[in-house]
Amino acid sequence: MAAEATYRRPEIRKDAIHNRWVIFSPARARRPSDFKSKSDANPNSNNQSECPFCVGHEHECAPEIFRVPPDSTSDWKIRVIQNLYPALNRELNFPKCPSDSSQCSGDVAVSGFGFHDVVIESPVHPVHLADLSPAQVGDVLLAFKTRIDQLRTLDSIKYVQVFKNHGASAGASMSHSHSQIMALPVVPSAVSARVESMKEFFEQTGKCSLCQVRRDHLLIDESTHFLSIVPFAATFPFEIWTIPRYHSSHFHELDSDKAVDLGGLLKLMLVKMSSQLNNPPFNFMIHTAPLQVNPSQLPSTHWFLQIVPQLSGVGGFEMGTGCYINPVFPEDAAKVLREVLIE
Amino acid sequence: MAAEATYRRPEIRKDAIHNRWVIFSPARARRPSDFKSKSDANPNSNNQSECPFCVGHEHECAPEIFRVPPDSTSDWKIRVIQNLYPALNRELNFPKCPSDSSQCSGDVAVSGFGFHDVVIESPVHPVHLADLSPAQVGDVLLAFKTRIDQLRTLDSIKYVQVFKNHGASAGASMSHSHSQIMALPVVPSAVSARVESMKEFFEQTGKCSLCQVRRDHLLIDESTHFLSIVPFAATFPFEIWTIPRYHSSHFHELDSDKAVDLGGLLKLMLVKMSSQLNNPPFNFMIHTAPLQVNPSQLPSTHWFLQIVPQLSGVGGFEMGTGCYINPVFPEDAAKVLREVLIE
Numbered sequence: 100m101a102a103e104a105t106y107r108r109p110e111i112r113k114d115a116i117h118n119r120w121v122i123f124s125p126a127r128a129r130r131p132s133d134f135k136s137k138s139d140a141n142p143n144s145n146n147q148s149e150c151p152f153c154v155g156h157e158h159e160c161a162p163e164i165f166r167v168p169p170d171s172t173s174d175w176k177i178r179v180i181q182n183l184y185p186a187l188n189r190e191l192n193f194p195k196c197p198s199d200s201s202q203c204s205g206d207v208a209v210s211g212f213g214f215h216d217v218v219i220e221s222p223v224h225p226v227h228l229a230d231l232s233p234a235q236v237g238d239v240l241l242a243f244k245t246r247i248d249q250l251r252t253l254d255s256i257k258y259v260q261v262f263k264n265h266g267a268s269a270g271a272s273m274s275h276s277h278s279q280i281m282a283l284p285v286v287p288s289a290v291s292a293r294v295e296s297m298k299e300f301f302e303q304t305g306k307c308s309l310c311q312v313r314r315d316h317l318l319i320d321e322s323t324h325f326l327s328i329v330p331f332a333a334t335f336p337f338e339i340w341t342i343p344r345y346h347s348s349h350f351h352e353l354d355s356d357k358a359v360d361l362g363g364l365l366k367l368m369l370v371k372m373s374s375q376l377n378n379p380p381f382n383f384m385i386h387t388a389p390l391q392v393n394p395s396q397l398p399s400t401h402w403f404l405q406i407v408p409q410l411s412g413v414g415g416f417e418m419g420t421g422c423y424i425n426p427v428f429p430e431d432a433a434k435v436l437r438e439v440l441i442e
Numbered sequence: 443m444a445a446e447a448t449y450r451r452p453e454i455r456k457d458a459i460h461n462r463w464v465i466f467s468p469a470r471a472r473r474p475s476d477f478k479s480k481s482d483a484n485p486n487s488n489n490q491s492e493c494p495f496c497v498g499h500e501h502e503c504a505p506e507i508f509r510v511p512p513d514s515t516s517d518w519k520i521r522v523i524q525n526l527y528p529a530l531n532r533e534l535n536f537p538k539c540p541s542d543s544s545q546c547s548g549d550v551a552v553s554g555f556g557f558h559d560v561v562i563e564s565p566v567h568p569v570h571l572a573d574l575s576p577a578q579v580g581d582v583l584l585a586f587k588t589r590i591d592q593l594r595t596l597d598s599i600k601y602v603q604v605f606k607n608h609g610a611s612a613g614a615s616m617s618h619s620h621s622q623i624m625a626l627p628v629v630p631s632a633v634s635a636r637v638e639s640m641k642e643f644f645e646q647t648g649k650c651s652l653c654q655v656r657r658d659h660l661l662i663d664e665s666t667h668f669l670s671i672v673p674f675a676a677t678f679p680f681e682i683w684t685i686p687r688y689h690s691s692h693f694h695e696l697d698s699d700k701a702v703d704l705g706g707l708l709k710l711m712l713v714k715m716s717s718q719l720n721n722p723p724f725n726f727m728i729h730t731a732p733l734q735v736n737p738s739q740l741p742s743t744h745w746f747l748q749i750v751p752q753l754s755g756v757g758g759f760e761m762g763t764g765c766y767i768n769p770v771f772p773e774d775a776a777k778v779l780r781e782v783l784i785e
């Protein structure tokens with residue numbers, strides 16, 4: 100019988116922000132697989148001639164919301180457009196109350212009202228977010244902010260999720276560099292749970308959980324206004340959180356100065372991740388407070404940007420319990436990412 | 443510009459069991475992908491000569507816990523063994539209390555104590571769970587029960603998750619038919635949330651949410667003691683829940699009669715799914731009550747078995763919000779699965 104490895108002992112940590120457990124188990128990284136390794140379905144198919152997101156193909160896209168710079172023509176840098184296959188429909192009525200059926204059966208359904216936009220981050224196909232300059236990445240972040248500022252004027256919108264899928268196994272269906280913005284008529288349960296859990300921390304300690312998160316062995320790097328860490332109970336291997344060093348509940352409070360500063364740090368994290376982990380598919384998500392958050396919760400909520408490289412799938416354990424198994428201890432991941440040198 | 447489809451309107455439904463929103467959006471199914479389609483990394487690599495789970499290779503496995511029948515030799519039908527690369531370690535001390543560091547920083551960590559077992563469902567490589575007879579599937583279910591009955595004698599074990607990964611993109615690293623059992627020293631947050639949400643339903647209606655779940659347009663099929671439905675707010679396309687028709691909080695209350703009955707229905711669901719969806723990778727999870735559940739919660743908790751075919755990946759939206767986008771309405775999925783005829 101094969102001997103059990105004498106690896107570092109497994110540990111179960113609590114993610115205090117999301118109030119959930121994560122299992123750290125380095126021995127898991129060693130298990131064999133008798134499936135053929137997945138072929139890299141990820142080489143950027145440079146189908147440029149057919150890509151609707153490329154400059155010159157604007158007419159193949161759903162309607163534009165705005166572009167950057169505003170008065171540009173074929174020299175645009177960023178376009179924010181409607182999603183042609185939206186998950187939510189901006190033309191439906193705002194669901195004032197759940198459908199009647201809910202009364203008797205417990206089934207609650209509301210109409211699928213909401214906004215679903217795409218942010219084209221570059222006019223040309225092969226240029227990805229990490230290839231842009233800090234100021235250009237900052238402009239993409241400011242485009243998110245501008246669109247959120249439009250959406251939050253609507254009473255019917257309760258939460259805005261900004262996210263990016265890069266690479267097929269991170270869910271992307273389009274290879275041209277882009278991100279998405281979804282505006283929802285409900286606050287998703289994961290968001291309420293996060294807000295609730297940060298509030299509990301505040302009530303117990305008198306402090307905002309993310310204002311004081313910095314611990315040197317988890318730090319990757321920092322800029323004037325932001326720091327990037329691997330969180331203490333990272334759900335995924337090499338997951339990175341970039342957090343404002345100042346207290347701020349909502350991402351849309353970002354100003355131009357801070358956007359350039361964040362742009363530089365975000366670019367650095369993407370370049371480090373790509374260089375260390377062989378250009379993996381990844382997602383990023385901006386976690387912000389609900390738009391109509393109770394003012395009493397402002398001191399305890401703090402926005403951050405989460406980057407997750409897609410290195411391994413999940414299975415029935417995670418689907419059943421919401422508890423993840425991470426083979427890489429956060430302090431080890433942080434050390435590796437801290438020490439990757441980028442020219 | 444391509445015209446927007448006039449598909450069925452999107453709808454947002456609340457999953458009352460898990461207390462989370464799901465977006466139903468048939469139009470999403472139409473979006474194109476400019477990535478090369480993922481190669482089927484899933485042909486069962488019939489590496490039989492090297493598979494440690496095959497009969498004759500028992501010495502390549504981690505220690506056995508028990509086999510079925512108990513006194514069999516090379517004619518065993520099922521083996522329950524330790525996982526050679528366990529996520530949790532049965533030899534660590536039971537974590538009585540969180541480590542000291544938690545006091546000041548909010549970081550909570552406990553030692554990774556727990557049990558992680560593998561259930562080999564068949565002695566021979568090419569035979570999968572759906573190929574077994576109803577009574578044989580029942581025996582696998584009874585093996586789960588027997589192992590849970592051993593684990594629940596320990597005060598330190600708070601929850602037992604039984605799950606199955608079938609196929610590489612459902613997370614499986616081994617192709618030989620098997621499932622897994624993990625015994626945890628904590629109750630995972632998704633489980634507490636489910637128990638809490640079922641209790642709320644009970645308090646509002648005086649009824650157990652799963653005792654009265656049956657609605658004909660969601661029904662796929664039923665047996666003497668169980669029914670299989672697509673849930674009203676299914677997270678994933680063609681997800682199936684198989685639910686006892688009698689009230690029962692814990693899976694381990696299953697007796698031999700009911701195990702055969704459930705075995706037949708589970709087999710039928712797997713065969714229907716495989717026939718309709720072209721033998722997809724899938725996971726199943728048994729959702730049961732925590733072992734030391736508060737007696738006051740017994741009337742509102744009800745175990746069930748969830749089957750999820752892996753048909754599409756997820757992206758940043760789902761990771762950020764915990765809210766899923768499902769392109770297939772549950773009543774449509776139920777109709778399709780109800781109408782697949784199996785010889």
Ligand SMILES: Nc1ncnc2c1ncn2[C@@H]1O[C@H](COP(=O)(O)OP(=O)(O)O[C@H]2O[C@H](CO)[C@@H](O)[C@H](O)[C@H]2O)[C@@H](O)[C@H]1O
Nearest residue numbers: 151160161182183184264270271272273755756757758759
């Ligand atoms: N001509 C055009 N004009 C305007 N928009 C166009 C367009 N052609 C395509 N689009 C849209 O562009 C978007 C590209 O998005 P991504 O590549 O990030 O992933 P997608 O949303 O497809 O799904 C991933 O992300 C979602 C959300 O996380 C998951 O539900 C899903 O499983 C995962 O694959 C698509 O939403 C598509 O509808």
Ligand SMILES: Nc1ncnc2c1ncn2[C@@H]1O[C@H](COP(=O)(O)OP(=O)(O)O[C@H]2O[C@H](CO)[C@@H](O)[C@H](O)[C@H]2O)[C@@H](O)[C@H]1O
Nearest residue numbers: 412413414415416494503504525526527607613614615616
């Ligand atoms: N000789 C031997 N003796 C005993 N046991 C042996 C063995 N050789 C291998 N094993 C174990 O057999 C198990 C097979 O399990 P699966 O194929 O269902 O998926 P796995 O657990 O690898 O990971 C999937 O499921 C987990 C839990 O959901 C996810 O964390 C992960 O991402 C996903 O790939 C492995 O856990 C492995 O450690």
